[in-house]
Amino acid sequence: MNKSKEKCAPENMVLSDTERWKSIDRHKAEEYVRKLQARIVKAQREGRHGKVKSLQWLLTHSFYGRYLAVVWVTTNKGKNTAGVDHVRWSSDAAKVKAIDTLKRRGYQPMPLRRVEIPKKNGKKRPLGIPTMKDRAMQALYLMALDPIAETTGDQHSYGFRKYRSCQDAIAQCHNVLSRDVAPKWILEGDIKGCFDHISHEWLLNNIPMDKEVLRKWLKSGYVFNGSLFPTEEGTPQGGIISPTLANMTLDGLQSLVQKAVKPYWQPVPTAYGRKWIESKINLVRYADDFIVTAKDKETIENVILPLIRQFMAERGLMLSEEKTKITHIGEGFDFLGFNIREYKSNGKLLTKPSKDAMKQFCDKVRTKIKSNKSAKASSLIRMLNHMIPGWTNYYRYGASSKAFSRVDYEVYKTLWQWAKRRHPKKGMHWIKDRYFKQLHGREWCFATITKNKKSGKETTLSLKRLADTPILKYVRVRTNTNPYDPADAPYYARRKSKNTENQLREIDDLLRMIWIHQEMRCPICGEIIDDERRWTTIKETVNGKPFKILIHSSCKNKKFNPDNISRK
Known part of the structure; x- marks a missing residue:
């Protein structure tokens, strides 16, 4: 039944x-x-x-x-x-x-x-x-x-999987390439028309x-x-089930390449007489983009690549000759918008925004500014402030400080040209005084004064600086857990809670405090509010006092119970 x-x-x-x-x-x-x-x-x-x-x-x-x-x-x-x-x-x-x-x-x-x-x-x-x-x-x-x-699924497959992201894939790349005895050669793999050609x-x-x-x-x-x-x-891009079908098609690739080269004991003239030689074979995959590491170029060319080509052919797929290449870690490689490279000067491995990613974002900002030549400064600031956090939040987990400052400078140059174009007969000092202010001890902040229509109060609206974004260390998801296993539910609950808190803090710290005050729960359905379900805010009256509360979007039309609000 x-x-x-x-x-x-x-x-x-x-x-x-x-x-x-x-x-x-x-x-x-x-x-x-x-x-x-x-x-x-x-x-x-x-x-x-x-x-x-x-x-x-x-x-x-x-x-x-x-x-x-x-x-x-x-x-x-x-x-x-x-x-x-x-x-x-x-x-x-x-x-x-x-x-x-x-x-x-x-x-x-x-x-x-x-x-x-x-x-x-x-x-x-x-x-x-x-x-x-x-x-x-x-x-x-x-x-x-x-x-x-x-x-x-493969442990180190991160694309289109529950609670996994690009940041997890990049963190795993950094993990395997920053070890004391790390692999030095990387196969950058890309599958030609993966979704379109699966058998x-x-x-x-x-x-x-x-x-x-x-x-x-x-x-x-x-x-x-x-x-x-x-x-x-093929399975069409756009179908809800297609990413999972593609992932399952490529599952098994990790174990295949790792079994291809096994670690072994090598005789050496020491007191022990031998030492353990690691295979250094690692695979990190995000959807149809992947990398494979190895200790030398010959292993990739003679062992790994033939195996991968055979694996793909069985599934109706083939590697893209245009995008698949073998790279030394000293040269660096681009993966998921990041550049990962070991620098000879200090031997450090750095993960930072790739040049292409920076160029694309700068081009996007320039296009937005140039297409709003006659917009008010306040409108332009709001548009750009809406664009900037998405980019910085993605790259904030790498060595991105210099990249953020560089992009800030490119944005400043474009805004200066925008201001000069609006006022061709005005001098530099007039333009600076009109559009660039000194805020928090910092010169050349693109800002303007706005006035609240109801209260008449004036406030300063300024452009967000990318360089103000704090650089954080990303904690990679545990790859031996399963989001559908009840035994792993407490781990994912803690992880989702932390992610939600960080997201709310980015939007408005007041929202984060309201969320904590509500004990992280929707006061209508009583369920946890996290990043898995959409949420919204509403205003309600509790004991004669107006309250701003967070609820699930799906609970918006349901009856509110004041007793569900914490009295702490």
Whole structure:
């Protein structure tokens, strides 16, 4: 019997579709799915593949699983993007009706709507956009597949995985390359059109999920410029389940290269007579970008590369000759926007923003400034202040101080040209006095005076300096943990809590204090507020006093209970 049967209201009460949607207990749904996912992990580790399949079937056919799939696709960034049917589930009534449509029997996905987006190298990347229903079906089956992917995945694969990020991959690179006896040679690997060329046959033979549903997705085709095209290979970029399918396709590469070269004892003329020689083979992967380290160039050329090429060929893939290269650590290499290099002068390994990353950000800032020639200084400052934190927060975990100062200087030069263009008849001193102030003992701060319309109070609005961003040490995720294993839940809870606190501090320290005052919980549903679910702020009155509180965005239309606010 399906224990997730919907219980929204008394039996004799008839609810509208909108009321029915709002009455569903999201916390109960998440708890139900979480328990099933934990059981899938346990069964997978025990090698009980029949049990895994039955638990997957239970999850994908449950009401709560289907409900959360609809929540997923109606709250993520692509919620307003329609597929070929032009349907969006924007109303609560549409969402609750959608739950009943997510059924395996009679399911036939529609073709993808293909669009092309520009790449850095000037080429275009095809993006396949499924319909809302197909996205929800993918989300539903991903809930049942991802626990297996996390259980069997390569330890040092960091792309498109729960609670893993680019920073984890960079931290691992720094870890293996900064040791006393570190490898000196790096293979920079890049797979040519990875998503577009994965073998359908390999996926159908190796991905542990409903084969019929997977086959229908892979063969659904796509519509481009009004014409229908078949899909004979690849998994589309744009599909919710595609990154996980790509990750599972590349899993096994780490163990393959590490087993290729084994450590050994080498005879030496010492008292011990021998010493232990490490293989120095390490793999770090983020999606289809990866590096492999080795002690010498010959090992990469003669052992590692042939193995990788064979591994890729079995999956319908091949390495990009344009982007795959062998580099010495003294020359440095770029990975995920960072440059990693060992400097001969002091022997130190530094991880800092790559030249390309700095150039791209500076170009983006210049474009923003030049496209707002007639904007007020206050408007321009707000635009730039919105752009800067995203870039600095990504690079703040490396040796980025000099890079931040360099970008600050480039921004200053562009702003000076912007100001001169606005006032061609004014002198340098006049322009400086108009747009550049002395703040906190620092000259040449781009700033302006703004006035509050209600209170009439004047305040100074200034441009954020990248160099003011504190450089932090990143703590890499423990690679032997599983986000779906209840035993690892306390670790991930602490990690998410710390990440949320840092994010709130970056936005406004007052928000962080409110969050702590609420004991990190949403006062409406009682669940933890962290970076996994969207949150917002509302104003409520408690004992006659106005309160600003943090809640989950999904709880916004639910009844507020003042008793849930801490009185500390």
